[in-house]
Amino acid sequence: MTVDIAFIGAGGIGSIHLNNIEDVDAANVVAICDVSEDAATTAADRFDATAYTDHEEMLEAESLDALFVAVPPFAHTNQETLAVEHDIDLFVEKPIAVSASTAETVDDAIAAAGVHSQVGHMYRYASVVERAKEILDGRDVALLDGRWLGGVPPSGWWGVKEKSGGQLVEQTAHIFDLVRYFGGEVDDVCAASGKNVVGDEIDFYDTASATMTHENGAVSHVSTSSASPEELIDLHVVGDGVKLHLEFRFEGEDPPRALGRLTGTVDGERIELEDDEDAWKREVEAFVEAVETDDASLLRSPYRDARGTFELTLSVDDALESAVPEAVKQ
Structure with missing residues (x-):
């Protein structure tokens, strides 16, 4: 067909x-x-x-x-x-x-x-994420700690919050999605933000940080910033017998490739895996x-599941405004 x-x-x-x-x-x-x-x-x-x-x-x-x-x-x-x-x-x-x-x-x-x-x-199609998912299957997860650090993209709409949703919604959603993928649904979130470096290029925070509690008892933390001169996209996962580190990067042009690396310890054994295929292409x-x-x-990542990630980023954004823990809409 x-x-x-x-x-x-x-x-x-x-x-x-x-x-x-x-x-x-x-x-x-x-x-x-x-x-x-x-x-x-x-x-x-x-x-x-x-x-x-x-x-x-x-x-x-x-x-x-x-x-x-x-x-x-x-x-x-x-x-x-x-x-x-x-x-x-x-x-x-x-x-x-x-x-x-x-x-x-x-x-x-x-x-x-x-x-x-x-x-x-x-990233759900990255081979390093596939392997991490296999490792974590059946294990209790204790902590997830992720980061998306970078600069301000050149498109004019990105810096306008009512058009892009802000960095949490537009970029760091990828990390929040993996937090849900590995750690399950989120119950509550508290968050803080600031703007000390980036000027008029954006009309929202240039840095934010969120801490979440999950339905299964796991705790997660995600930091994001558009004030960094270098890009850093990663996620640490700690659980029963495991400590994993997922690192993501973009390589090349026309088209660029979304690649990753997995390192860590599983039941006392060191592991290391490099992505050999572009996650964008695989999806x-x-x-x-x-x-x-x-x-x-x-x-x-069907729409209904992705809506869960979108709702989570909106809840984090609400927590930035309220400065009190926010219940996450399910």
């Missing part, structure tokens, strides 16, 4: 997915939509696809099996709900929205339609295969 696919969003992360999907045999990109006509046309020409600047027109005109929605957080309007009305399977890049109500509306529509869905938490391959074979088990 050939999977007929359209894209909404041809730049940024959309361009990374387009580059990776070229190597997926079952994928047939038939249409690309972008608010920039030049971007849509340039991307469409690569695939001999049809270019659009209006996603409603595209969804009405094309017969699609799957749709990639790769737009900035504030730009999610009716793309997903219109797609599921046409029985189209969805790949939605994170963050899935900037408001809880938008995510709830889309989640309900996906559930009602029964379509497949995947959200771009690519795209898995989604196309899930659509092609109608196998939802291949989808490690």
Whole structure:
């Protein structure tokens, strides 16, 4: 089966997915939509696809099996709900929205339609995360401690909180997602933030830190900063007989690759594993295969689960404002 696919969003992360999907045999990109006509046309020409600047027109005109929605957080309007009305399977890049109500509306529509869905938490497809998940299966986790440190991305909307959600929602969601993936659901969170380094490039905190208690008794901590001159993305996990350290990095261009490294101790034995394949590529391959074979088990980050990560980041953001522990919406 050939999977007929359209894209909404041809730049940024959309361009990374387009580059990776070229190597997926079952994928047939038939249409690309972008608010920039030049971007849509340039991307469409690569695939001999049809270019659009209006996603409603595209969804009405094309017969699609799957749709990639790769737009900035504030730009999610009716793309997903219109797609599921046409029985189209969805790949939605994170963050899935900037408001809880938008995510709830889309989640309900996906559930009602029964379509497949995947959200771009690519680290769930990293081989080092797969191995860590295998190691932790059946073990009690005591502590998770993660960091996302870096600078301010060049896109103008990223520095505007009502458009991006802030760094917690837009970037560090990847670490919060792994905290849930390994540590289970979160009960409560308390958090603090400050802005001492970055100036007018952003209208929110440049540094934040959150401590969480999980339903199963684990404790987790995540720090984030856009004031760092060097990038650092990692997660420590401590549990019964294990101490793991996951490190993540981006390498190369056109497209860049999302890679990782796992080190630690398991039952007294040292372990070390390097990723040999791009997590972005693996998540795209898995989604196309899930659509092609109608196998939802291949989808490690369905929309409903990803909504849990999104709600967690919003709860952390609320805790930053209130400075008191916040119950996490389930």
